Amino acid sequence: MTYKDLSTTPAGSEGPILRCEGLTKAFGGVNAVNGATFDVPRNKITALIGPNGAGKTTVVNILSGAMKSDSGTVHLGSTDVTNMDRAKIARLGLMRTFQLSRELGGLSVLENLLVAPKVQAGESIFNIFFRPRLVKREERQNIERATEILRTYGLYDLRDNWARELSGGQKKLLEISRGVMASPSVFLLDEPMAGVNPALIERIGGYILDMKAQGVTVLMIEHNLNVVERICDNVIVLAEGKTLATGKLSELRQNKEVVTAYLGEVINASTGH
Amino acid sequence: MSFYVYTLFFFFFVYFILAMGLNIQFGETGILNFAYIGFVAIGSYVTGATSLPKANTGIAAGQHFILGLNLPFPFNLLAGGIVSSLLAVIVAFIALRRLRTDYLAMVLISLSLVLYDVCNNFVPLFNGPDGLYNIPEPMSGVFHLDSNQFVGFFAAVTGIIALIMYLFMNRIMSSPLGRTFRAIRDDPGVASTLGKNIFKYQITSMVIGAFFAGIGGGLIIQFGGSFNPSAWLPGETFVVFAVIIVGGVGNNVGLLVGALLVETLLIHLPAFLPDIPGRPGLIEYFSAMVIGIVLMAMLWFRPQGMLPERVRKFPAPAGELLNRDGHSVVAPTPVEAVATTNSAAQVADAHEGNDAW
Structure with a gap:
């Protein structure tokens, strides 16, 4: 399974990928983060x-x-x-x-993954009506990939269930697999x-x-x-x-x-x- | 009798269109648009004003309004839809950028009241409290229809328009765009952490819904020949909400049921009944009461509506082997057996790391 395409990420290839310096955050008088x-x-x-x-x-x-x-x-x-x-x-x-x-409860398990790719041709009205083949092809690819991820995470048989119907543990898995689908x-x-x-x-x-x-x-x-x-x-x-x-x-x-x-x-x- | 039946059909189709428009905003994207009737009104006014010749001329004598383009059908109708959509962009920038749920609803209902007051009091815009009248009957000249024939003809035209708009809406709702709308409805925070620009999609939803509202409003003025502020008191929005709630939020077929029950059976059917002697208007009041009771009963006993939103299923990828229940024969064991925490003790063990790893 491919999780990500490094060539498309802007994070570069040298040094730490994430760097925080002197982060602070206060809620009222409480300093929740104080120079992390x-x-x-x-x-x-x-x-x-x-x-x-x-x-x-x-x-x-x-x-x-x-x-x-x-x-x-x-x-x-x-x-x-x-x-x-x-x-x-x-x-x-x-x-x-x-x-x-935080599952998207009004979507099916499979749809929770299908919504994850950041940019989709089918999210544009123009493409829906004027480039339907592109939308269909991309959707098919996304379904294949989501199916593969669900199979890996043991959620495949639940793919057509409402996400809100999953148990606590299944929701954890769904959330992680949804993130994986987004190729982080x-x-x-x-x-x-x-x-x-x-x-x-x-x-x-x-x-x-x-x-x-x-x-x-x-x-x-x-x-x-x-x-x-x-x-x-x-x-x-x-x-x-x-x-x-x-x-x-x-x-x-x-x-x-x-x-x-x-x-x-x-x-x-x-x-x- | 036929006039009565065609009128019922006409309003059934129109309210189906209106319900689809509000459904994409509220049922699909979660925008509680209490200003919806304002978009219907603007569609109505613009369709009327673009159907008429210049103000104070010909059949528009004695009326004051903008536009007056004398456009033929369906361009006048499209103008109503488009202007309503443009208004949605403005409203979205005012209301949607920073506000959510109840605060958004309050701002939208306030905007609806402002719009109502402007149209009612600023006569040069759409003829103030008298509204627009003498709107030409679309295509009746082309087909040489008398007034009775026109009612049946236009009800049929409205049915065809409703069908086209249903197919258009279904295409959107079953697309990745519709899925993103529903993700935003369920949890805008999660949708944005998936990279979705919430405001962009909310505007898109508002524009689509307002287009439907505008077309619905345009059809109303073309059918009735007139439209004035008394036809779109802000409370009318709740009739469209009732159609959605009774029919089923997020289900276009459910909206047909909602339009039939609420609009046709509870509003327009009683409107044609003869008054009770000595009690004029009583039936109308009862009708409003019954709608309220039905709405409360639905919210209490069946909040998902008569036909609830259905889970969207996708065909299995090519080469997939399924058993009789539709489950993959190669898929690993479902996680039900292991994914649920069985006891508090197990949680404690897991957290303290006594068993795992």
């Missing part, structure tokens, strides 16, 4: 971890254009995408999923393993590794450190809206600040102390 600075290396899987309220989702919202930052810059490759409209950022190749799955160069996953059972965690982990093998850069918010350890090349730790540390998880386990701010909390929680 980090790079996301190209064609790697990077985890964004940190305690609850560290600003992880806010950072992902800013990176994807869903929220405007108060200050700081975001670069996607060589393009400055700071506070750019989210549709434009998506068209530059950055896709995202949401903490709580950077894919932001907001807690893809949250609320799903161990078997599905295994599968989602496999899909993320598969994306990396196809050249997609992944930045994922994740609390499951076992998953982070197994599939992530790099980890960014956020605490109180700031970048606390970056590196491999094994290195970060030795970092006292990180242990105090987050890892200790997780270890304690998992051991019940």
